[in-house]
Amino acid sequence: MQTAGGARRGTLRVYLGAAPGVGKTVAMLGEGHRRAERGQDVVVAFVETHGRAHTASALEGLEQVPRQRLAHPASPGTVLEEMDVDAVLARAPRHALVDELAHTNAPGSRNAKRWQDVAELLAAGVGVITTVNVQHLESLNDVVAQITGVRQRETVPDDVVRSADAIELVDMSPQALRRRLAHGNVYAAERVDAALANYFRVGNLTALRELALLWTADRVDAALASYRAEQGIAEPWGARERVVVALTGGPEGDALVRRAARITQRAAGGELLALHVSRSDGLTGAAPDALARQRLLAESLGGSWHSVVGEDVATAILDFARGVNATHAVVGASRRSRLAAALSPGVGQRVIDGSGDIDVHVVTHAAARGGGGGSRRRSALSALPARRRAAGWFGSVAGPVALTGLLHLTRVNHELPSELLLFLALVVGVALIGGMWPAVLAAVLSGLLANWYFTPPYGTLTIAAPANAVALFVLVSVGAAVAAVVDTAARRARDAARARAEADVLATLAGSVLRGAEAVPALLDRLVETFGLRGAALLERTQDQVGTAHDVWRVVASQGCPPPTSPEAADAALPVDEHLSIAITSDGAGRPLSASDLRVLTAVAAQAGSLLERDRLREAARAARREEERTATRTALLAAVSHDLRTPLASVKASASTLRTFSAELDPADRDVLLADVEASADRLQALVDNLLDMSRLDAGAVRARREAVALDEVVPRALAGLTPEQAAAVVLDVPEDLPLVDADAGLLERALGNVVENALRHAVPHAPDQPVEVRAGLVEDVAAPGGRGGRRVVVRVVDRGPGIPDERKAAAFSAFQRLGDAPGGLGVGLGLAVARGLVEASGGTVEADDTPGGGLTVVFSLPAAAGPAPAEERPSERVTA
Numbered sequence: 001m002q003t004a005g006g007a008r009r010g011t012l013r014v015y016l017g018a019a020p021g022v023g024k025t026v027a028m029l030g031e032g033h034r035r036a037e038r039g040q041d042v043v044v045a046f047v048e049t050h051g052r053a054h055t056a057s058a059l060e061g062l063e064q065v066p067r068q069r070l071a072h073p074a075s076p077g078t079v080l081e082e083m084d085v086d087a088v089l090a091r092a093p094r095h096a097l098v099d100e101l102a103h104t105n106a107p108g109s110r111n112a113k114r115w116q117d118v119a120e121l122l123a124a125g126v127g128v129i130t131t132v133n134v135q136h137l138e139s140l141n142d143v144v145a146q147i148t149g150v151r152q153r154e155t156v157p158d159d160v161v162r163s164a165d166a167i168e169l170v171d172m173s174p175q176a177l178r179r180r181l182a183h184g185n186v187y188a189a190e191r192v193d194a195a196l197a198n199y200f201r202v203g204n205l206t207a208l209r210e211l212a213l214l215w216t217a218d219r220v221d222a223a224l225a226s227y228r229a230e231q232g233i234a235e236p237w238g239a240r241e242r243v244v245v246a247l248t249g250g251p252e253g254d255a256l257v258r259r260a261a262r263i264t265q266r267a268a269g270g271e272l273l274a275l276h277v278s279r280s281d282g283l284t285g286a287a288p289d290a291l292a293r294q295r296l297l298a299e300s301l302g303g304s305w306h307s308v309v310g311e312d313v314a315t316a317i318l319d320f321a322r323g324v325n326a327t328h329a330v331v332g333a334s335r336r337s338r339l340a341a342a343l344s345p346g347v348g349q350r351v352i353d354g355s356g357d358i359d360v361h362v363v364t365h366a367a368a369r370g371g372g373g374g375s376r377r378r379s380a381l382s383a384l385p386a387r388r389r390a391a392g393w394f395g396s397v398a399g400p401v402a403l404t405g406l407l408h409l410t411r412v413n414h415e416l417p418s419e420l421l422l423f424l425a426l427v428v429g430v431a432l433i434g435g436m437w438p439a440v441l442a443a444v445l446s447g448l449l450a451n452w453y454f455t456p457p458y459g460t461l462t463i464a465a466p467a468n469a470v471a472l473f474v475l476v477s478v479g480a481a482v483a484a485v486v487d488t489a490a491r492r493a494r495d496a497a498r499a500r501a502e503a504d505v506l507a508t509l510a511g512s513v514l515r516g517a518e519a520v521p522a523l524l525d526r527l528v529e530t531f532g533l534r535g536a537a538l539l540e541r542t543q544d545q546v547g548t549a550h551d552v553w554r555v556v557a558s559q560g561c562p563p564p565t566s567p568e569a570a571d572a573a574l575p576v577d578e579h580l581s582i583a584i585t586s587d588g589a590g591r592p593l594s595a596s597d598l599r600v601l602t603a604v605a606a607q608a609g610s611l612l613e614r615d616r617l618r619e620a621a622r623a624a625r626r627e628e629e630r631t632a633t634r635t636a637l638l639a640a641v642s643h644d645l646r647t648p649l650a651s652v653k654a655s656a657s658t659l660r661t662f663s664a665e666l667d668p669a670d671r672d673v674l675l676a677d678v679e680a681s682a683d684r685l686q687a688l689v690d691n692l693l694d695m696s697r698l699d700a701g702a703v704r705a706r707r708e709a710v711a712l713d714e715v716v717p718r719a720l721a722g723l724t725p726e727q728a729a730a731v732v733l734d735v736p737e738d739l740p741l742v743d744a745d746a747g748l749l750e751r752a753l754g755n756v757v758e759n760a761l762r763h764a765v766p767h768a769p770d771q772p773v774e775v776r777a778g779l780v781e782d783v784a785a786p787g788g789r790g791g792r793r794v795v796v797r798v799v800d801r802g803p804g805i806p807d808e809r810k811a812a813a814f815s816a817f818q819r820l821g822d823a824p825g826g827l828g829v830g831l832g833l834a835v836a837r838g839l840v841e842a843s844g845g846t847v848e849a850d851d852t853p854g855g856g857l858t859v860v861f862s863l864p865a866a867a868g869p870a871p872a873e874e875r876p877s878e879r880v881t882a
Contacts, residue, residue: 008125009122009123009125010121010122010123010124010125010126010127010128011122011127011128011165011166012118012122012127012128012130012163012164012165012166013031013127013128013129013130013164013165013166013167013168014101014130014131014132014161014164014166014167014168015027015028015031015129015130015131015132015168015170016131016132016133016134016161016167016168016169016170016212016215016216017131017132017133017134017169017170017171017212018133018134018171018172018205018208018209018211018212019133019134019135019177019199019200019205019208019209020133020186021177021180021181021185021186021187022170022171022172022177023170023172024131024132024133024170025047025055025058025099025131026054026055026058027131027168027170028047028097028099028129028130028131029044029047029055029058029059029062029097030058031129032044032062032095032097032129033058033061033062035095036061036062040094040095041093041094041095042062042063042093042094042095042096042097043062043063043064043065043088043091043093043095043096043097044059044062044063044064044065044096044097045065045083045088045096045097045098045121045128046065046067046082046083046097046098046099046100046114047059047064047097047098047099048099048100051188052185052186053185054185062097065083065084065087065088065091065096066084066087067081067082067083067084068081068082068083068084068085068087068109069081070082070106070107070108070109071108080106082105082106082109083098083114083117085110085111085117085120085121086110088121088126089120089121089124089126092124092125092126093126094126094127095126095127095128095129096121096126096127096128096129097128097129097130098114098117098118098121098128098129098130099130099131100114100130100131100132101114101115101118101130101131101132101136101156101160101161102114102115102132102133102136102152102154102155102156103154104153104154105117113156115156115157115160118130118160119160132156132161134208134211134212134215135148135152135208136152136154136155136156137155137156137158137161137215138155138156138157138158139158140211140215141155143211144208144211147204147207147208148199148204148208149198150199162219167216167219169212169213169216171209171212171213173209174202174205174206174209175202177200177205178196178200178202178205181195181196181200182196241263241264241266241270241271241327241328242270242271242273242324242325242326242327242328243260243263243264243270243271243272243273243326243327243328243329243330244260244273244275244317244320244321244324244326244328244329244330245257245259245260245272245273245274245275245298245303245329245330245331246275246276246277246313246317246329246330246331246332246347246351247274247275247276247291247294248276248332249276249290249291249294250290250332251290252332252333252363253290253291253293253294253332254293254294254297255332255363256330256331256332256363257274257294257297257298257301257303258297258301259330259361259363260272260274260303260328260330260361261298261301261302261303263328263330263361264302264303271303271304272298272301272302272303272304273303273304273306273324273326274294274295274298274303274304274305274306275306275307275308275317275320276291276305276306276307276308277307277308277309277310277313277316277317278307278308278309278310306320308320313347314347314350314351314354315350315354317329317331317347317351318351318354318355318358321358322358326358327358327359328358328359328360328361329351329355329358329359329360329361330360330361330363331347331348331351331360331361331362331363332348332362332363333348333362333363333364334346334347334348334349348360348362388433388434388435389434389435389438390434391433391434392430392431392433392434392435392438392439393434393438393441395426395429395430395433395434395438395442396430396434396438396439396441396442396445397441397442397445399426399429399430399442400423400426400442400445400446400449401445401449403422403423403426403446404449404450404453407419407422407453407454408453416450416454416455419450419454420450420474420475423446423447423449423450423475424446424475424478424479426442426446427439427442427443427446427475427478427479427482427483428479428482430442430483431479431482431483431486431487432486435483435486435487436480436483436484436486436487437483438483439479439480439482439483439486440479440480440483442479443475443476443478443479443480443483444476446475446476446479447475447476450475520538520556520557520611520612520615521557521559523611524536524537524538524557524558524559524582525559528559528560533560533584533585534560534561534585535558535559535560535561535562535564535584535585536558536559536560536564536582536583536584536585537555537556537557537558537559537564537565537570537582537583537584538555538556538557538558538580538581538582538612539553539554539555539556539564539565539566539567539580539581539582539583540553540554540556540579540580541553541554541579541580541581542554553565553566553567553581556580556612557612560585562585564583564584564585565583566583567581567583569583570583570584570585571584571585572584580612648681648682648685649681649685651677651678651680651681652677652678652681652682652685655674655675655677655678655681656678658674659671659674659675680724683722706745706747707743707744707745707844708743708744708745708746709741709742709743709866709867710741710742710744710746710749711739711741711742712735712739712742712777712794712796713735713736713737713739713777714746715746715749715750715753716733716735716753716775716777716796717733718750719749719750719751719752719753719754719757720733720753720754720757720775722754723757723758723761727758727761730761730765730772730773731757731761731772731773731774731775732772732773732774732775733774733775734774734775734776734777735775735776735777736777736778739777739778739779739794740779740792740794740865740866741865741866742794742845742863742864742865742866743844743863743864743865743866743867744840744844744845744863744864745842748840748842749840749845749863752837752840752847752861753775753796753798753861756798756847756859756861757773757775757798760773760798760800760802760857760859761773761800763800763802763803764800764801764802764803764856764857765802767801767802767803768800768801768802768856771800771801771856773798773799773800774797774798774799774800775796775797775798775799776796776797776799777794777795777796777797778794778795778797779792779793779794779795779865780792780793780794780795780862792864792865793862793863793864793865794862794863794864794865795860795861795862795863796860796861796863797858797859797860797861798858798859798861799852799856799858800852800856800857800858801852801854801855801856802856802857803855803856804851804852804855804856804857805849805857810849840861840863844863844864845861845862845863845864846861846862847859847860847861847862848860848862
């Protein structure tokens with residue numbers, strides 16, 4: 001094989017095992033010794049013995065490439081060894097032995113995964129012999145986790161292993177592997193008991209062994225298919241039992257699938273393939289609900305579903321069977337009448353005739369012969385509307401009689417050929433109006449009348465001239481042929497119109513479901529509207545009542561009035577599965593449902609279960625997301641509070657301990673400092689606890705605002721009363737005296753302003769110590785209030801000159817436990833802005849973050865003005881500058 005650059009690509013050989021300890025590494029090393037003895041250049045790129053004596057012994061005598069040594073980034077002094085890809089490439093051997101293909105390389109390695117290292121060696125022309133366990137294949141990761149309870153974190157893509165030039169399965173029975181483990185040949189003695197009791201249980205090893213065997217069999221099967229395609233071999237090779245069951249969507253489908261499954265299970269490793277052949281015009285008449293049910297049945301029995309398009313059903317079945325190298329084909333007994341079967345062979349007979357080496361099983365069923373034929377005849381008779389059929393039957397009798405009378409009166413003016421053409425025109429006309437059977441009757445009656453009245457000798461059914469006999473035969477034959485074509489065209493047109501109508505209905509239903517917030521209610525609503533139903537309900541059988549004499553049904557979703565509460569109480573019940581059913585009520589205001597309506601309804605019902613499951617999975621995902629958010633909140637709370645509580649508590653403890661131990665030796669100044677430190681730490685604890693309590697009350701919806709008309713020039717100073725003198729000196733207030741009162745809860749507003757100002761002081765003052773934090777208030781006229789109402793609003797701005805917040809993080813800044821950048825512990829748990837927004841919104845206001853011109857952050861409070869502003873003289877206030 002040549003690479004893109006022209007160099008020959010190395011070959012890849014994989015030793016695949018079901019579990020650790022089956023002997024993959026020893027088998028790989030044995031292959032290396034055999035190649036070296038044949039004179040080939042073989043090196044050991046990386047093999048880990050894991051302390052196993054047999055592996056170490058097998059490693060002796062082979063050249064080993066020095067490994068790459070890497071320092072562990074998270075553990076100083078720890079050195080990790082990995083394969084040195086550059087060293088192997090520089091050595092350029094013909095073959096390199098590389099153990100553990102799925103291994104994850106240490107940080108700092110050239111590639112993240114060892115299989116990526118192997119890919120480089122192969123691209124450079126170095127052949128690689130490697131090992132991998134079946135549990136490390138990416139496609140089997142979930143299955144292995146379900147079997148063993150252990151999810152493998154190191155996986156390799158299946159395509160990497162499938163692309164190998166050779167895959168050799170290293171197999172060992174579970175009992176033999178457990179003995180090897182017990183003898184200490186796999187793990188150290190202290191790990192044996194735990195391994196035997198957990199991962200290396202007999203059931204686990206048996207299941208893993210089966211996975212390895214099946215995966216390898218699939219690989220061998222793919223190689224066989226490739227070989228047959230390259231050699232142009234079309235005839236089936238029975239290396240593996242493959243059973244193709246042909247399904248039409250008819251009532252016999254379930255029986256065919258079960259019979260095919262039993263045939264498949266006779267041989268280990270058999271494969272079941274369910275096949276449906278659709279005509280290229282799409283007018284197969286197959287019920288979509290029946291096909292959906294048969295597909296689910298086939299898949300539940302371990303089979304796969306396939307659909308092909310073909311004009312000739314028998315040819316399509318045989319072509320598909322040969323293409324998949326099938327050994328058996330299962331078809332149903334013909335539903336056609338004996339007359340139709342005598343005139344032309346059915347699909348089953350044609351499949352038998354062309355099967356060759358494929359064994360064909362014809363399965364009898366209840367619908368064979370009479371059932372299907374009768375259905376088809378009724379369909380043929382009903383291809384045209386009743387009025388046209390009645391007119392056709394009338395014309396088939398009256399037309400030939402009337403034409404005969406007319407021709408008999410004018411007999412001297414025409415001859416037999418023209419008379420026969422007129423009769424033929426009459427037959428064609430009857431066929432166009434009434435369909436096949438009236439036209440056949442008209443053709444026969446026209447032939448008899450023409451023979452009796454216009455063919456010598458007259459007055460008898462004897463025909464003297466052979467040419468006249470041919471003319472009469474052509475008359476009847478052409479009439480019957482035209483009638484058959486007209487009837488077929490009418491049925492095709494009817495089927496096309498019905499298919500289009502059903503497609504329009506299904507598209508409308510699907511569109512409404514996709515646009516709706518909840519799929520099942522939207523589906524039922526569209527069903528009621530589209531079909532003029534009185535009510536529709538999706539019913540679910542109580543789980544513990546399945547199979548009992550008295551089933552209990554629960555209404556999952558319903559539309560219309562009143563919704564049916566059980567399938568028995570409904571006019572029609574459309575089963576979805578064992579537990580679900582759609583019950584509909586069509587009497588009263590609704591119109592009667594036709595067979596076509598029930599056909600569409602049944603197709604829709606087949607999707608109701610998946611829609612319900614999707615809605616439930618979506619709700620479960622939302623619940624899991626909410627729980628994840630709550631868990632993240634709790635985790636953040638513990639992580640943040642653990643430090644922010646510890647710091648003031650440690651300060652209080654240290655100060656109290658010093659006061660208690662050295663109280664007599666301390667001078668008054670030092671004692672005052674320690675007492676002040678205790679007081680400040682207690683204040684910090686109080687503020688932290690208050691914020692936590694406020695946040696919990698907001699999350700629980702327990703905050704109830706008592707809104708009243710309050711004056712901002714009274715609220716703002718009280719909000720800043722808890723600041724230290726140093727902090728108060730860094731705040732400038734600008735609250736005009738003539739501002740109107742605001743409609744808010746004074747207590748909540750104080751807490752919110754205090755939190756925001758404290759947050760600004762914490763982050764802005766260290767960044768710009770010479771720039772104060774400004775609190776400004778002003779009136780904004782005729783702005784849009786919350787809820788879309790306009791009116792006067794008072795705006796309070798807390799302006800700082802700190803580092804600010806990027807635009808993409810402004811919204812997140814008002815979430816709980818958000819800190820700016822990598823703010824260290826001790827600067828709060830990130831609740832200030834979150835609590836402030838919650839408190840203000842509870843008071844009917846809003847809080848937003850904006851940029852300060854020149855740099856910094858401005859937090860904007862927008863509060864509704866009270867109905868009537870109080871006169872300035874009734875509100876004693878003053879402009880405060882701190």
